[in-house]
Amino acid sequence: MPTKTFLLDADDASEMPSTKSGVNLEKYQSALNAAQFEAVTTTEGALLVVAGAGTGKTKTLTYRVGHLIESGVAAQNILLLTFTRRAAQEMLVRAASFADTRCAHILGGTFHAYAHKLLREYASKINLAENFVVLDQIDAEDTIEIVRTALGFNKKEKRFPKKNTLQRIISTATNKQIPIEEVIENSYPQFFPLTDDILKVADAYRDYKRTNSLLDYDDLLTHLKTMLETQSDVRHRIASQLRYVMVDEYQDTNLVQADLVALLSSVHGNVMAVGDDAQSIYSFRGANFRNILDFPKRFPNTKIIKLEENYRSTERILELTNSVIRQAKEKFSKNLYTKIKPGGELPAIVAAPDERYQSRFIAQRILELREKGIALNQIAVLMRNSRDSFDLELELKKRNLPFVKYGGQKIVEAAHIKDFVSYLKVLYNPRDILAWNRILRLLDGIGPKTAQDLADWIKTAPNPYHFATANVSPKYLDALKKLGTLLANLSQNLSPLIAVSETLLKYYQPILREKYYEDFSKREKDLENFLGIVANYTSLATLLADLALEPIDLSAMETKATLKDESPLTLSTIHSAKGLEWHTVFLINVLDGTIPSRYAVGETESIDEELRLLYVALTRAKNLLYISYPIICKGAEDYFGNPSRFLQAMPESLYEKLLLVDSKQVQPQLSAPPRQLQPPEQDHDLPF
DNA sequence: CAGACGACATTTTTT
């Protein structure tokens, strides 16, 4: 007998929180200012909160969750989309502590993670294998390489774009929702004559993903969007459940994500976006700060609330940051002010003779601050590029200052971790062609071609672990059999996961030593730490999904593992510092060409984005702010670096200059001597 | 066809 589904409309009348009856609003009123309070209590309809840096954006979201839960809304009816999982968890823990433990159970996470969850659930609705594989960026590049080679473009043209360029072109087109031709024309004019071939690669890549059930990051969003657009019953089911949808960092969403927000909130229409157009720093990922301006157009009758009172920074810091954002060509109407932190120390601009001096200055200043009782975890060093801190890291290690670094290479992107994870992937999904490809090439005598041939066999083999039935040369049959038997045995019993991993590590270790003989011990330590992460998981599926969707910073893992007592100092890229704050912030390498990045120079739009990036960095500081750059930079040849053009445009009254003088080499002062800083006592061990 | 070696270019930021 055929069964039909009858969809009931959301029953608002009966589910409605008994308006504010059970909620003690005084608690909220006393903790929030008027604008924040309004944002928290405006629960119905569309709401846009334009929140300047440090104006209590997170607090507002946190309290809003608390308020909804205390009003009787069930946790599974609230969705909070954030930029990182870290951000979501922090908010939920906070909400749980002041309001109700149920706060911890609301739906949420990143767009990608939430999309992933829904797609697993509804995969069958869009002809997607339930055990589809999520490709991280490296996987995506490797896949593109496979189709590129299959198309023969690897030898044909000398200057054919490389796999990561191809990946970027394709991804940019998706994220900005523009044709690939346009991306090439705008950003990669040198490849314009090859447009047709690039399009062929893009098509082949899409087909390859579809036949092999592979989804890259962009697919997670676009597949969900397509599903919600075309399957109205699914959309209705999902959106009915989501009575309240909240989106953090809306200025960094792209068009696809904006569409998703609309689709997810299409039944109830209770959607809140929080963001700051002045802090939009992800245009390279398709984000457009104009999205936030378009929000009211997309959702008619949007109520707009502005948060402009800053609680984070001192008046001196705010004056400087306000002047920075005023340099933007596209102006923003924002006027941050402070009532509670008047005055303060002038921010300092530090011209260090070279990078070594810069590092010594920072290390020494941090030690002084610690003496004064500022905890290390209240201090951060920020930089434009992850590698800008290498010299400083050496200095910090030398002085035994513990630090955690965020940004830069992700643990799963390191080749040896990727190798190891591939074994796990093959256990999870024996048809994971990409993972097979990787681990097969680790065997002696198997190169790209043989690996590809074997992968083709695996695709249809009745038992992919049973290589005896494959038609392979005896040269490597033994090695294959050994691998196959190991995997077959492990797949019989996947728990405990940590035991499986240890067995695999034993198998992989000799390969690792052979392949990376130059630095295998460092890599072995990485793997050891990685097993520590694995130990927290019981489900292989969850582990693999988390690795793809919430990549862990390699060095963060490394340092966390070695930390003992003192809570560490933070080193972070500006991008990874979003939403965070510290008592003291150092921003290093503020050079023209670094920030603004030399790749951004030329276009007003990208220069503005670099300026916003600087703005984000400076607005992280609560009390002390140091901006530094080396005068002499090292490269193939040493050269004179120019301070960032943004610094040169700052009014001189808003900062003080700091000149570093080595205590051993007292130099004659040229003009009025700025404040001097004494170098460390133990400088005798420095190479001067 | 695998693997080693040398030339060459190439360097953001992240889910």
Next chain:
DNA sequence: ATGTCGTCTG
């Protein structure tokens, strides 16, 4: 400093 490409050898 690193990865990628082409070329050569076995």
